[in-house]
Amino acid sequence: MSSPHIFSCRIYYEDTDLAGIVYYANYLKFIERARSEWVREIGVDQVALKAEQGIVFAVRRVEADYLSPAKFDDVIAVETRVQDISAARITLTQDVSRGGVALFRAVVTLVCLGADGRPTRLPADIRQLMQR
Template sequence: MTHRFQCRVYYEDTDLAGIVYYANYLKFIERARSEWVRGIGVDQNRLKADHGVVFAVRRVEAEYLSPARFDDLVEVETEVAEVTPARLVLDQRVMRGETVLFTARVTIVALGETGRPTRLPAEFRQLPATP
């Protein structure tokens, strides 16, 4: 299952050359992950309040392929690549039309109230990974 999230490139997202500043791709994919979590029915505020569980990015492997520019409409695609009891790996792509601009493999972990790793909530452990 591929989740899609659209966002517009604003002036604040660009550098002096008028292209998206490299770190802002991480913001785009973060927004897409937040919407994906909401879309699968998980309320992160409730998860924290009821169970003391929050998510943290443990690792990001990123590739910058082609620049996005001011006023571009881009789409972030998110797919589950791997699920273990303690880790969720997502593949994310930032696209402009059919052109892949940026790819990332993001490893997410759950942290408990003490800040130590804990098991992922059941909603995540049951997610199917894409082949």
């Protein structure tokens, strides 16, 4: 596995449900934001990648485990690690925690799609950036 990328964010009122805990689907938003920041920070411009090569990343599968609730005003950290990269697929683990307490864990499989919406090979330069 690669070294982790860490993305931190605060839980706002809008993220919570009537019980005052984070609504379960919002964890998917948090890990999506973390993946977007990771890709940006390793030097991949997704807008340019789409415009110049017609390539986009799409979520194919998410395995999610809800371990403990986050609450309003918590600061959480999303740790993203590359688990595996193949020709057109990237598998990541994403762990959400608060002060070292595990809250949520996901294994996310992304696929690389071409302009026609079909799987396409991940460019070698991007694969190298992701494997660092």
